[in-house]
Amino acid sequence: MIRRSRLAPALALAVLTPALVSCSGDDGPSITVYNAQHEQLLEELAPQFTEETGIEVELRNGKDLELSNQLVQEGDASPADVFLTENSPAMSQVEEAGLFAPLPEDLVAPIPAQYRPASGLWTGFVARSTVLVYNTDLVDPDELPSSILDLADPEWAGRLSFSPTGADFQAIVAAVLELEGEDATREWLEGIKANGTVYDGNNVVLEAVDSGESEVGIIYHYYWYRDLAEGGDVSDDSALYFFGDEDPGAFVSVSGAGVLASSDDASDAEKFVQFLVDRTGQQALADSYALEYPLNPDVRLDPPVKPFDELQPPRVDVSDLDSRTVVDLMTEVGFL
């Protein structure tokens, strides 16, 4: 035991030294970003920001609510300067906890007001559209429903798949709730639960539809386009159907960016958010593999992605999405 007790710390120190050294290279200015957006996307964007400003970006990656829960847990002691999400509910949670610093009005001006909360505490910077992906061998496009609510009808029994356990679907349900009310939402959730197969992750849903295991699936648009751009492994036997006419199924979910009030480098953090919403950053977003919709009207995605201004999303204010009720309803129906 004696021999061990000297050996163990020495060994630990020896093996960890390189790891520790590599974590502490703070020569220049740097900010810490809690990133729930796709990791790959930020790995493309952050270096461009660093090149432009000389500010290093350190990323902590996770999912929307994992990171928002962590931020709430950390409170004022959080090392984070900026928080980025895929969907708005996690932003609202951090906002409610009082952890965001207001963003200057002129900074967020490039983003249309409907993609920002009334509070001005964070801003949307990129968006994704709800779509129905369908297997082209199994489904005739004429059969497809005009509303996402119709998927709860008995004719879709056993043909539908979706991924209810995650921030993406939660945002879609929040839109249905806002537009249709609580009772209709509960009924809809019960219907699609009876009709559908539950998978974990939109990518899994896409794969299930493309392989014919499921006929249609509820996902966001970019999963399919990205796969198409990568060679079409799981998008060759499927196609996208966009709901129109301000249907809840045409809901566009907003990814948010905000600066933490506890940040020690608030001005650098603001610069990062500014980069994300300004033309350069938005163009970099548009040019990346991500294929999510830039929200700055000066920038657009190239084809084949359906143009943002051709979408017919319902009018939903990001501040109005009521995620708590969504979670209660999903728990009641038995998804959680």
Place this chain on the structure above:
Amino acid sequence: MTAVPAGTGGRRAHQRAPWPLVLIGLLVAAASLVPLGYVLWTTSELEPGQASDFLVRPRVGELLWNTVRLLLVGTALSVALGTAAAWVVERTDLPGRGWWHGLLCAPLAVPAFVNGYGWVSTTHAVQSFGGAVLVVTLSYYPLVYLPTVAALRRLDPSVEEVAQSLGHGARGVFWRVTLPAISPAVLGGALLVGLHLLAEYGALQLLNYPTLTTAILQQYATVFNGPQATLLALVLVGFCAVLLVLELALRGRRRRSRVGSGVSRTGERVPLGRSRAAVVAGLSLLVALALVVPVASLLRWLVRGTSTRLDVDSLLGALGSTLALAAAGGALATALAVPVVWLAVRHRGPLATLVERSTYVAGSLPGIVVALALVTVSIRVLPALYQTVVVLLAAYAVLFLPRAVVSVRASLELVPPGLDEVARSLGCSGPAAAARVTVPLVAPGLAASVALVSLAVSTELTATLLLAPIGTETLSTRFWSDASSVAYGAAAPYALALVLLSVPATWLLGRVSLGGAS
């Protein structure tokens, strides 16, 4: 010389444990119980009515049913396969036993979630109860196989020969003599399998098989704050308590020790005769399912993956930090396990049992619960350590202490306490006697413990994501990030690196189990 009969150690059992040892043991136990404390504290935010409304509903019933049947069938199959394979390798005239031993240990090098990924990207048929049982059994049976082989190897064959000479057939000898003698090893392995099945996330998530643990993770991915998630975690702790009591009851109070490490004589081997072909076929099938399927699927993705754009720097960086964390985590957990096991084996009593059993609780909890507990505690009590390697290693130690305790215990139990006393009577001080006599004898167990914990650390996902110093990426976090964004091809190199990295530890475990590293 084997199996000192029950009761001979009775006097020594009441010998007072030195207070520093007790103190260290209590501290380790307290640290292990931090996550449970967090779970209780967070859950107490719920009113009793809310809690029962949440728990008593069909969805939770479905999760419980899934968890229970996976636990029962997965553990039973792992025990059956692990014990049978160990017996065949150690006690029969199976041809190529050394090779089979290596192949049977090898699945340890394939992390459960890599195995799940291999299977699910081969056929969707595994997204079912049967598939879940298949994958977890193939991933976890080595946890039973290894200690069982080791126990069989150390078991003096003369006892079995005596039974044989008294008229027992091969089967009778196995059930009445061999099995009781190796039962601590089998039970220890079964306990580890059970705990892992309770906490398994990655593989089951890929197999789309919802259990309490995947539901807890989903709670954290969907719901604000976690009293409901910790309520589910509390149910897991309940399962863990049942397993712990059950194992303790089955283990009994017998002491087992033998003199002379690893020099046991090989006994007469049972001839397989006509069933040899069937046994070889069965083992081949096991190896094909556990190794060939996942590795072939990895290689297939590596070759064809359209998203394969291998970033060598990132791969090497992840490899380096995985290696460092695995080694340090293994060493730390082992160092903490030693005093706990010493108390439990050498100073039996209610306190020692309580200390030892407390170290298992966190092992049944999902990594994210342990991680959030440490986030909460470290940010309030030790803010300077938050998101440093120290807290991450503490999380690893707490999560994987059961692996270390089981490994160290298996070897310390076999060292007769008398040796220690002889050394003292010859003038060694207590610690010197431990260092000069006992440590060399338990060295293989310590090595096995470091290896087994390192394997677990290198595949850990959720605690690493939350607690790692910013910018630290491991092979498994990289793998997960790619695999969960459809980039199967991009994920493959990380999975393969993880498998290759696990080979030395697996090899070491295989050697130790045969007494080769002593």
